[in-house]
Amino acid sequence: MNVQFFIEVLVGGLLSGVMYALVALGFVLIYKASGVFNFAQGAMVFFAVLSFVGFMELGLPFWAALPVTVVLMVATGMLTERFVLRPLVSQSEDTLLMATIGLAFVIEGMAQLVWGVDVRRLDLGIRDEPIGWFMDSTGILVSQLDITAGVVAGLMVAILALIFSRTKVGRGLRAVADDHAAALSVGIPLKHIWGLVWATAGIVALVAGMLWGARSGVQFALIGIALKALPVLIIGGFTSVPGVIVAGLIVGAAEKLTEVYFGPMVGGGIEGWLPYVLAVFFLLIRPEGLFGEKIIRRV
């Protein structure tokens, strides 16, 4: 077996895994804080990057389009929380899920209504070409864009982790995720926390969308890719940030490696279904997911 080629495939897989993980991360944030399964996270990814490209097409340079889109996504997240989820607050989980499914269609529709349905190119100025010196010294082809994507995603996760563990707001958020009633009883403002989480999910969606878009173009198919976040969530556990990151990497690496090495034997297409098979497998043997939060029970 060609080790260099294996590593190239693995790295490529891990990097698509990072992006699955980013989409899943948006789900986890909202699910942890409010118990809402936000079906619209994929639509938010699509909407975010489409808007970003749209603003650039309107003539905004990168450094201006980015903050404008961030503001737009924060607003989208907070308005969604305020006007869709909050009025439904004590409803059943099914009702909330239906609401977010509806929301997904609304956001997709809006995105296309405003920005059109053409496939766009997102040029971040980072070339999708192998890094020369790395190739020369190791013989392995790794794209600059992929490495950038990995670093950006890693940085974002690290920043979020720091915010959660070290800041007052992060502590409040974890408290709300742990026990709503108790959070209410000590005066943690649930509404602020929920608004904040939706805003964060909006920003995460933008980062995920930009990385995906730069690789595969900005198009409706992004929503389909975002659906892969679902097996990632099942494998990683709906409430675990590290869980979905590891699960994302596993899914990404597994699907690319099997596709490349076993795809030809079965005529390809393994990538499409393997994540779901893995997810079902996990549901059977470990339904709480890899690092799904252990329920601490002690009297």
Place this chain on the structure above:
Amino acid sequence: MNAIADMDAPMLAVRNIEVIYNHVILALRGVSMQVSPRSIVALLGANGAGKSTTLKAISTLLASERGEVTKGSIEFRGQRTDRKTPGEMVAMGMVQVMEGRHCFAHLTVEENLLTGAYARRIKGAELKAELERIYAYFPRLKVRRTSLAGYTSGGEQQMTAIGRAMMARPGMLLLDEPSMGLAPQIVAEIFEIVRDLNQKEGVSILLAEQNTNVALKHADYAYVLESGRIMMEGPAAALAENPDVKEFYLGLSTEGRKSFRDVKTYRRRKQWV
């Protein structure tokens, strides 16, 4: 601290409240009670009597459980609480420690305490001083400060929950069954600390308990709830000597425990004979 201008005015006044859950389940009828500043008042009663409901009506946590005060009024520090949110009640100086402790299991003990000061705009050295103030009452918590609350003992969790509430610097604490599921020794320790908090911090305490014995020992005044009504009230010392309380809540009778209601009808019948 909020100065108490008028020592005679009750800090908390509950007047004739009725509470209904889900629009149909009547949980409290005509409940009235008062808590004066710096006092400890016990709310006694068997399981299902309506103790938690009363506390939640007062702290306004009831709304999130689809419960509603449909009659009567509640005033805290002279202000009606009908339209207040739990967050506003905390800001006004009232914090409830819920039944079953409800610590944040995946936060450390210290992080749990810190969340109690969430609504106060303090940080740095001031926040640290507040933590130390709480640790002075609960030295065990200081030892366990870095443990996840979910992995601490029941007694430590109860202490964490009370300490967390005290981080808000409340004028009044509502404690819902702090003795639940704890060994007598731990219960005694916690009640000593509660009394200490009451005396040194001047915090008023409304205490719901099934553990009548311990509650009457530490309270100044007590109410006995049964099936959503107040059946009896009086100074704690007097209630502890009351033969009915002795029999039905302190378990000092040979006939075992019965409902206080049964007693009344039983007595009445006896008088007829």
